[in-house]
Amino acid sequence: MRRRFIAALLLGTTLPALAQVDFIGEWAPRFHEDQPERIPGPELGDYLGIPVNDALRLRADSWDADLVSMPERQCNPHPATYSFRGPANLRVSKEADPVTQEIVSYTIYGTFGRATRVIWMDGRPHPSPNAAHTWAGFSTGKWEGGILRGNIYMLSVAGRNITLSVGPEGVLLVDAGLAAWAPQIVSAIQKLSIKPIRCVIDTNADEDHAGGNAAFAKIGRPVGAGGAGSQLFADIAGAEPRADIYAHINVLNRLAAAPADGWPTSTYFNESKELFFNDEAVQIIHQPAAHTDGDSMVFFRRSDVLSTGDLFDTTGYPRIDRERGGTIQGIIDGLNRILDITIPAAQQEGGTMVIPGHGRLCDEADVVEYRDMVTILRDRIQDMKRNGMTLDQVIAARPTRDYDGRYGAISGPWTTERFVEAVYGTI
Numbered sequence: 398m399r400r401r402f403i404a405a406l407l408l409g410t411t412l413p414a415l416a417q418v419d420f421i422g423e424w425a426p427r428f429h430e431d432q433p434e435r436i437p438g439p440e441l442g443d444y445l446g447i448p449v450n451d452a453l454r455l456r457a458d459s460w461d462a463d464l465v466s467m468p469e470r471q472c473n474p475h476p477a478t479y480s481f482r483g484p485a486n487l488r489v490s491k492e493a494d495p496v497t498q499e500i501v502s503y504t505i506y507g508t509f510g511r512a513t514r515v516i517w518m519d520g521r522p523h524p525s526p527n528a529a530h531t532w533a534g535f536s537t538g539k540w541e542g543g544i545l546r547g548n549i550y551m552l553s554v555a556g557r558n559i560t561l562s563v564g565p566e567g568v569l570l571v572d573a574g575l576a577a578w579a580p581q582i583v584s585a586i587q588k589l590s591i592k593p594i595r596c597v598i599d600t601n602a603d604e605d606h607a608g609g610n611a612a613f614a615k616i617g618r619p620v621g622a623g624g625a626g627s628q629l630f631a632d633i634a635g636a637e638p639r640a641d642i643y644a645h646i647n648v649l650n651r652l653a654a655a656p657a658d659g660w661p662t663s664t665y666f667n668e669s670k671e672l673f674f675n676d677e678a679v680q681i682i683h684q685p686a687a688h689t690d691g692d693s694m695v696f697f698r699r700s701d702v703l704s705t706g707d708l709f710d711t712t713g714y715p716r717i718d719r720e721r722g723g724t725i726q727g728i729i730d731g732l733n734r735i736l737d738i739t740i741p742a743a744q745q746e747g748g749t750m751v752i753p754g755h756g757r758l759c760d761e762a763d764v765v766e767y768r769d770m771v772t773i774l775r776d777r778i779q780d781m782k783r784n785g786m787t788l789d790q791v792i793a794a795r796p797t798r799d800y801d802g803r804y805g806a807i808s809g810p811w812t813t814e815r816f817v818e819a820v821y822g823t824i
């Protein structure tokens with residue numbers, strides 16, 4: 398497989414998913430010690446790792462290589478799509494509009510360099526139905542759904558991001574969202590997997606991150622427990638089997654007054670906690686005194702995706718919850734920690750992908766810009782404070798005015814003024 402993917406499902410919004418799979422390049426079947434049995438062609442059901450929809454899979458599964466050896470087909474070249482199952486490689490190229498850089502078409506080249514197939518992505522109409530048909534046909538395509546890398550999905554609900562790991566063991570959620578969103582999130586998950594929800598990791602105790610804990614715990618099953626087996630175990634133990642809720646200990650402390658069925662069941666109090674789930678190492682990393690005193694970010698090591706919680710928010714200035722132990726320096730330390738973990742693709746966009754608590758999918762370059770912005774604003778406000786300016790004077794001086802167009806807010810729960818006040822109050 399040449400590439401892995403990132404996928405986003407957009408819920409409760411009509412926005413298109415902009416970041417998409419890039420198919421271009423050379424694709425090849427993977428053969429290991431099973432070469433004598435598998436050659437020619439990849440394992441059944443594996444179309445070079447290229448994601449295919451249900452209709453295409455049905456078509457592909459009913460195809461038989463004997464078809465092309467029938468006498469009446471002897472003069473047909475192998476179609477381009479044969480390469481998805483054939484013994485050799487597959488090449489895909491794309492053409493972009495020179496001005497807009499939007500994709501005009503993808504071209505699939507066949508195994509034997511014949512019958513190339515062009516998939517037009519620019520919305521052009523099909524030729525007349527009465528026109529002579531060619532072997533290669535006329536194909537149009539459009540993007541549906543979103544992006545995925547490895548097992549990891551980004552679910553965006555009302556501007557908040559929920560990260561999903563979906564795989565053989567089941568489903569893991571980073572953040573549960575508001576309780577009211579649970580049915581919507583469950584139906585999105587059911588489109589991806591029929592396996593149980595195994596665990597939720599809360600990146601903080603906010604209601605829009607941990608509010609759905611109880612709902613997912615109730616319908617889930619703990620990591621490592623099978624369906625029937627876990628029911629048996631639960632019957633013996635006299636307890637309902639529930640999904641695990643992981644969080645930093647301070648999240649549990651914050652939720653102590655909330656109903657117990659939404660409490661984290663597996664907490665940690667040192668630098669990090671480790672899991673191995675869906676064939677990959679998952680690191681839960683604590684960042685002290687940042688958005689709150691209980692922040693975690695979650696790194697999916699094999700998929701190379703980092704879910705940051707509210708340490709990083711592309712929609713506004715970082716939210717510093719002073720009542721819950723947040724500080725500006727903790728935010729900056731957290732952003733630098735993200736930069737330590739992420740690795741960009743060589744001289745280009747991409748590399749480790751970063752899912753912020755709120756906002757759009759990012760890579761390291763986006764975090765660098767944001768870290769610089771926050772650091773510059775910290776320095777300005779710090780200088781003003783050191784020079785004896787009061788909070789009111791600092792707010793009146795508008796130290797954030799060059800960034801306000803992008804990150805500022807004059808209404809809502811997190812205004813520019815509240816941000817300046819939080820920085821001023823924690824340096």
Ligand SMILES: [Zn+2]
Binds near residue numbers: 605606754755
């Ligand atoms: Zn948040």
